[in-house]
Amino acid sequence: MQNVSVSVKDLSLSFGAVTVLDTLNLDIKDGEFLVLLGSSGCGKSTLLNCIAGLLDVSDGQIFIKNKNVTWEEPKDRGIGMVFQSYALYPQMSVEKNLSFGLQVAKVPKEEIDKRVRRASEILQIQPLLKRKPSELSGGQRQRVAIGRALVRDVDVFLFDEPLSNLDAKLRSELRVEIKRLHQSLKNTMIYVTHDQIEALTLADRIAVMKSGVIQQLADPMTIYNAPENLFVAGFIGSPSMNFFRGELQLRDQRAYVHANGVDFDVSAYPSRAPLVHGQKVVLGLRPEHVRVDEAASGAAASHRAVVDIEEPMGADNLLWLKLAGQSMSVRIAGQRRYAPGTAVTLSFDMAVASIFDATSENRL
Amino acid sequence: MSDIVAFNSVADEAAPQAQADRVIAGPRGRKPRRALSGRNIMIYGTLIVVALYYLLPLYVMVMTSLKGMPEIRLGNIFAPPVEITFEPWAKAWASACTGLNCDGLSRGFWNSVRITVPSTIVSIAIASVNGYALANWRFKGAELFFTILIVGAFIPYQVMIYPIVIVLREMGIYGTLTGLIIVHTIFGMPILTLLFRNYFAGLPEELFKAARVDGAGFWTIYFRIMLPMSLPIFVVAMILQVTGIWNDFLFGVVFTRPEYYPMTVQLNNIVNSVQGVKEYNVNMAATILTGAVPLFVYFVSGRLFVRGIAAGAVKG
Numbered sequence: 001m002q003n004v005s006v007s008v009k010d011l012s013l014s015f016g017a018v019t020v021l022d023t024l025n026l027d028i029k030d031g032e033f034l035v036l037l038g039s040s041g042c043g044k045s046t047l048l049n050c051i052a053g054l055l056d057v058s059d060g061q062i063f064i065k066n067k068n069v070t071w072e073e074p075k076d077r078g079i080g081m082v083f084q085s086y087a088l089y090p091q092m093s094v095e096k097n098l099s100f101g102l103q104v105a106k107v108p109k110e111e112i113d114k115r116v117r118r119a120s121e122i123l124q125i126q127p128l129l130k131r132k133p134s135e136l137s138g139g140q141r142q143r144v145a146i147g148r149a150l151v152r153d154v155d156v157f158l159f160d161e162p163l164s165n166l167d168a169k170l171r172s173e174l175r176v177e178i179k180r181l182h183q184s185l186k187n188t189m190i191y192v193t194h195d196q197i198e199a200l201t202l203a204d205r206i207a208v209m210k211s212g213v214i215q216q217l218a219d220p221m222t223i224y225n226a227p228e229n230l231f232v233a234g235f236i237g238s239p240s241m242n243f244f245r246g247e248l249q250l251r252d253q254r255a256y257v258h259a260n261g262v263d264f265d266v267s268a269y270p271s272r273a274p275l276v277h278g279q280k281v282v283l284g285l286r287p288e289h290v291r292v293d294e295a296a297s298g299a300a301a302s303h304r305a306v307v308d309i310e311e312p313m314g315a316d317n318l319l320w321l322k323l324a325g326q327s328m329s330v331r332i333a334g335q336r337r338y339a340p341g342t343a344v345t346l347s348f349d350m351a352v353a354s355i356f357d358a359t360s361e362n363r364l
Numbered sequence: 365m366s367d368i369v370a371f372n373s374v375a376d377e378a379a380p381q382a383q384a385d386r387v388i389a390g391p392r393g394r395k396p397r398r399a400l401s402g403r404n405i406m407i408y409g410t411l412i413v414v415a416l417y418y419l420l421p422l423y424v425m426v427m428t429s430l431k432g433m434p435e436i437r438l439g440n441i442f443a444p445p446v447e448i449t450f451e452p453w454a455k456a457w458a459s460a461c462t463g464l465n466c467d468g469l470s471r472g473f474w475n476s477v478r479i480t481v482p483s484t485i486v487s488i489a490i491a492s493v494n495g496y497a498l499a500n501w502r503f504k505g506a507e508l509f510f511t512i513l514i515v516g517a518f519i520p521y522q523v524m525i526y527p528i529v530i531v532l533r534e535m536g537i538y539g540t541l542t543g544l545i546i547v548h549t550i551f552g553m554p555i556l557t558l559l560f561r562n563y564f565a566g567l568p569e570e571l572f573k574a575a576r577v578d579g580a581g582f583w584t585i586y587f588r589i590m591l592p593m594s595l596p597i598f599v600v601a602m603i604l605q606v607t608g609i610w611n612d613f614l615f616g617v618v619f620t621r622p623e624y625y626p627m628t629v630q631l632n633n634i635v636n637s638v639q640g641v642k643e644y645n646v647n648m649a650a651t652i653l654t655g656a657v658p659l660f661v662y663f664v665s666g667r668l669f670v671r672g673i674a675a676g677a678v679k680g
Binding site for chain 1: 577578580584592
């Protein structure tokens, strides 16, 4: 393939008896921003370290720009890496930090100066060049760390949870900056995070990982709206999707999910395969796909429920209700307030719901 | 009295105000502490007694070394000298006799310097690279190598003395300074390697990874990244080695010939020479001179020492 930047083929990695990655395959397009998303211990950082050449793989191959780099040293792979803890050399000034890699590679002095100047302009760190890392704030440090990858003129940027050590405000600022950087540089970027907001906002495509296996690889909207399995559905979204375990029932030309004595009319659900009567399923409803006291489009039936707890969040208002014997969350506009104990009418937008097979946990 | 009346009348007129004033008039600021509380007397009393207990011998040594022999014969070991003389110090340094030699401790001092300086430098240089390799480059067999090294630290010296004598003899360097330096370097290796390994393992691993991505190799990372960050642990290692090697007696007497005896052996020979009168003042002066070097090292680098120990030795 011509436009593939990084390609991982049948990659396996095990430490002794523990298998971290198992015959993993992944193709990343040229100029793509790919996010590896998963909770800690899912192998996402390990995969990134393998691509960087910092970990020896047990089996499989890694290609960068159509060159087999499986056995190459990190420096020969055309990658730059940004770490969670910044990893700036504490004894060197910002300028030295930026130029260290170029010095090691014996790049001529004028060329080094030129590249350092360009990188510091892009990242707006010119006033900091003479300072030591200890004299910088967290955001400035991470900017320098990105600059260190930038000066080396690499094909692929690797980010290992770069924003996790920053406070919330800086995190969202730098997030925008990384996105802007990607839009102007158009490099391939691989970004590891456990933060779904970062993943959804930054990525061209997200690879959701769990125990060393990619669960779903798709663009953010597909991941969010049509999760491939129960894990992805539960992992993405905050508060997470409401799940109702039940049984499919087909009657009177309509389809229902029967859960705990409550019938959810799912006739509007765009299923891939014909629904089978009696199948054990899990119905997933995102909090914002539930209407409170207003009719949902295409919803035939409505349900009664009582508000348990109200969590006003400013722009949104989160209601916790009891339905079908379990707790569920509903997101409504911030100005609509409900006191606990209020009885409400719920209706569901089944066209955007998700139904999973209860045993295989895959999307129907 | 009239003042109080006036105050009261004001207070009556503005009752809420007085309420607020009373709150402000209560205890504020730092809580006062009594300097002479029972607790303080206990703590400082104990500390002073213990300090005196440790300082008394040193006091006796210094005083005795500054007295002439007639004054010492009076037997008043705690009395300060009536007539201060530096004669014993000069004699201890330059002309005290051990057997046939009568050039005092000076020969032993320079021997000790010639033993300690190279042993310290070589052992730290090797051990720091060992520790760095073990902590950051997990090469094949690293665990085994480390285990063997640590086990080595627990084997009693006495077991190894005779085999080492044979090895040095076969190498043709038995009885030379080179031989002793090699022995000191080897015996310092386990503990120093452990020290450096733990220190380097405590440095953020991502720094090492970043340097590798930047294209730095084994030695570039060692010299340009690791070394500049490790001053405290190098000071600790230096103090351990300088004091350890300077104070060594056993290896000095076993592995060298009399003309290469280190200062400690020379001191022993001066103090234990049985001919003639026991010159207590010379013996005291010689002992202080021998102990001066480790003392000096501790005083100069004590603060760094504590910092380095805290950083390097705790983590496993």
